[in-house]
Every structure is written in C-alpha cells, then in structure tokens.
Amino acid sequence: MPIKQSGKRLRVPWRLKLDENDLPVTLPVFMAYCAVAGALRPWNRLGTKSIVTLVTTDDFYYPVFAEAARFFASQIWQSQRFHGNVLQWSDKNFRHEAEALRDESAILFASPSYQIQEDDRLLSDAVVPLAPRTARHAEAALRRAGLPITDESVDLLLGEPWSRLSRAFQDRRGSLQALQRLRSLPKPAPALPADREDERPPPTIGPTLSDMHGFGSLVEWGYDLAKDIADFRAGIIPWRDVENGVLISGPPGVGKTMFASALANSCAIPLIYGSASRWQEAGALDEHLKAMRASFAEAKENAPSILFIDEIDVYGNRIETDRNSAYIRAVITALLQLLDGFERREGVVVLGACNHPDLLDSAIKRAGRLDRHIAVPLPDAASRRSILEFHSGVIMCAADYELFDLATEGQSGADIERLVRDARRVARRQSQNLNSEHILRNLRPLTKLPEAYLRSLAIHEAGHAVVSSEVGHAPISCIKISRHKVDDEIRELGYVEYQPPAPQRRTRQFFENAIATFLGGIAAELEVYGSFTDGAGGADGADLNRATDLATALEGSLGMGHTLVAGRFEQSEATNLRLYLPELRREVHDILETQLARARAIIRAQRPALDAVADRLLEAGELAGEEVREIIGHHRRFTVSLAKPPRRAGM
Incomplete structure (x- = not known):
C-alpha cells in the first residue's frame, strides 16, 4: 500500500534540527550525508520510491558515502522495505538489481572512472552529479558535534582525505579528540608518481605501542620486534634473527586485538587478521584449510607483515578423542606446517591470541613456532587511568x-x-x-563509608603491618583502604602489599611468621574493639582462610607437624581433610590459636605504633612501605622478641 505523503519537502540537513537519538553517525559521515541530501533534493520527500545514480568526483570515499546514503534512505525516505540498497556500479550484480527493483529504491554510486551504460540509465530514475564537500557541510558537522566553528577546523575537514577522516572520527572517540589527533599527526604527503609509489612508508593511523598501558613485558617485546624489523628492512640482519612468533593470552577485553594493531603501526608493516573461528566458518574441512592458507598467503605477499590469529585456543590439542578429533588433528597439523613447515614463512610475524593457553597443543608452542608466551593481566589502577585518558582525553583530579x-x-x-x-x-x-x-x-554506584567503619579498616590493616614488621615476615610495599564501597559487590576494602621476600630457609618458623601476619588484622580488632568482623573469614582470599590453609599444609603435607609424614597439598581438598580428620583439625586449631595469641601480644606491646599507622592511613588512604616502616620505627617499643615463641611439648 503506498505511503501517504504530505507533499512537503524536508529542508536540507544543514538547516534541519535533527534529533540526536536518530543520528548515530560520525562527523565525516554527516558531512557526506549533507552532500548526498543536497544532490537528492528533488527526492527529499517522505516515503519516496526512487532508484538514483550519483556520479561522483575525485572527492569521494565509498565507505563513508555508503553509510551516509543508507542513513539518508532510512531517515528521509522512511521506507520500512529499504534493505540498504547502496552500491557502486562496478560492484552491482543481478541479485542487487533484483533487490533494488523489489524495494523500488536504491542509491548507486558511479566513480569517475566508471562509464555509465544505457542499461544503467534505464534502471535509474535519474543520474545526478554528486558535488564535493563544501564549507557549509563542514560547519554543519561542527555545529552538530557541539564544536566551535573556526576557519582552522573547517579547513581541516575540507583538506583531509576522506579515508583519514573516517579513521580519526570513530564512535569510541570524541569529535574534539579526533580533531586534536588530526592536528597532531603530520599531514599526508603529496602523491608520488606511480613508479615511485613503493618508496612511501605506510601511514600510522590508530594506536601505537606508546598507547598500550598495562601490557608490561609485551610492550617491551614489541619495541624489540619493531627495531629488528627496521634492521631487517635496512639489510642489517637476516630474517632468521627476527623473532617471528609469540603467543599472548589474557582474559577477554584486555586488548589483545588492539595490541596487534598497535604493534603493526609501530613496526610500520601491514596487519593481516586471521581468526580461528572465521576460518572454521568457511565450511567443511577443505574450505577451512583453504581459508587458513589464504591468510598465510596474504601475509606472505605483504611481507614483512604481522599475521594475527585470534582465538587460537579453540583448536585444543591432538590428544582429544571425541568425535571431532580427526577434524581437529587435520587442522592443527596444517597449522603446524604453515607455522614452521617445508615452506618457511620468511617476513611474517605470527601473533596468536587466546584466553586459555593451557588448552593449546604443545606442538604449536614449540621452538620456532609460537615459542614465547606472554600473559596480559587485567590492567592495574595506573593502567586503567591511562586507558581512560587514551579513549576520552579526560584527566581527572x-x-x-x-x-x-x-x-x-x-x-x-x-x-x-x-x-x-x-x-x-x-x-x-x-x-x-x-x-x-x-x-x-x-x-x-558507590557508597561512601562512614568514618567509624573506615577507622576499623585502618586498625585492621595497620595490625597486619605491625605484626609483619615485628616478626620479620616480609617488607611492606604499600598499605591502602578504600573510602567508598561498590554497591552490591563483595570485595576487599583494604589490603597490605608485600615485597617479594629475600631467599631464605622456609622452616616451620617461616610459616608460623606468615600465619601470625595473616592473623594480625584480627588481633588488632580484638585488642581495640574486643571482636572482629566477618570479612576476616569465609572467602578464599580472606585472612583466616589463608592462615587455616597454611596451617593445614604445615601439619598435613610438609612434614613439619607432629609427624614427618608428607604428602601433596591440594587446596581444594584441605576443607575435606579438616572435616574428616578430627585430629588434623585440632592441630590446625592449636596452630591458629597460638599464632593469634602471639599476634595479640605484639599488638598490645606496639599499640602506639598501631594507632599511629592507623591515624596516618585514615588521613591519607594509602601509604608507601617506606612511610609505614618509618612510623613503626618511630613509635616502636623495645620488648623481648616474640619472633621465636617456645615450642609445645612433642614438637
């Protein structure tokens, strides 16, 4: 049924106040949208059914204009039957023509090099020239983005190639940040003659290794690789001296794919994306292997290059015996041949990324293939701040x-x-x-903690620090409490970090010192408040749980208890051991009781140091280990050493 039309034309987009909710497009796409809407002004009616060819000029970039044309058709024409029939004449086939005729609407772009045929004109309701972008389009785009309209910004939007604008303005990046990024990067070099085009290095668009925060040793490896590739291209070293494979692992979302892009940009070489799941989607085994070999062939044709294989752990290993084992063995064998087979992959660096490296076939990690494995953890606080600044450009107080x-x-x-x-x-x-x-x-959502509760947190963490310092467990790196709590989430609101202890003999005394340190927070709460809170026990990482597991290992598996009998300690079975072996449970209880009494005695003796550390922690929220040691040293009372309590009979 035809759509009823009012007959009233819509105004051109640079005069039209559009709803922000209905305009999910980037700034350059909006500029192209203005050009498309201007060319299609006679068809700028609600519900229009038309097949129009737009003849482009040299100022044309299909990915941007195609998105702009789709938005024009869906918003201005408002046809529910429009399925996105936006094409280039050079890519059109009979199926596309049938879809355009079925929907009675399409926008076709004809590049300057394409010769429009008579059949093309018969299909089209009109052939219209598409004018290049204008200052009015740039001003409208800036106005929509809420940016000031300056001659510099307008000139930048008119002078930059569409491809650079498309890469700079992305959904994840603000318009202001994109403009600043364009201004900071060097202008594109003028075109070279065809016989000298290979002399130009590829432009660097997107993140580089300097933008990768929280990746630690992986970034260092990337810088070494970039230097080696530069030396290889200069003829200083042969390819065999370039490390040509690495396996990176980490939880989802840490940025493994982004790192591959940054590495390629820093090395100034192409990045070829190959995903194990995409190869699998190609079809049966033969098609799967063809897709895999095609990615390696593409990387070799563009050498030196980086081939990024995502989700490589989906292949598992060849020892599995399920009904798909023959298929998996064939795929893994082919992958091994491509990694290090008869035909060497000279000039190709392979990056394998996965979430579960332990599931990967060991042959893939053999020397000469992906023999280096670097794990990427979730970013720490400093890295999260840097990631925030990279994506937003915002610096906080x-x-x-x-x-x-x-x-x-x-x-x-x-x-x-x-x-x-x-x-x-x-x-x-x-x-x-x-x-x-x-x-x-x-x-x-965050909830601010009351001062009384913060005081108890400070007392608890200060207790760990004082006991650790007194028994000589390990040097303190930092101590911290949180002033806010994440709603509906259980997590530690305070902690003490320790430096790695110096190599020493791990005797029973060593483990008893560790247990006393774990119980230092409970001891401080008991001495100050007469009781301790539920946060000290229950969770796997809670103080009392860690002390209990360590005491269980001491008595039940290390041969340091009442007998020399030793065994392998499995933390998952420790609870059952204590539950079904009453004697072991009593021994563990005795150890905990003894070390808790020891920790409480230390707190009583060093109460001034405890209060001083807690007061300073309550004031600052976080203390470095050096400051903690200075406070304890200044307020410490000299007493008889409790580092080596008398042993019980029979020990």
Missing part, C-alpha cells in the same frame, strides 16, 4: 581518580572503553564536551 580506581577495579580495557562511550553519549545529550563529571556519572 586526585579525588575523582580515587573513585574511578575503586569502581573500575577488575575491569578490562574494553570495559573502560564502553564506560567512555556511555559517558560521551551523556555529554552529547547535554550538548557538552566530555568531562570527568560524565565519566563519574557512568561508574558503578
């Missing part, structure tokens, strides 16, 4: 960073990117530039 650190603890780089995307959407709705307030508003 110390108080805001404290909230951000707490709310994003345990989150990946992808989680922070999503956070910035949500915050940017809020800023757009308010017609404001993105700032720290928008970031904080999209954090997980």
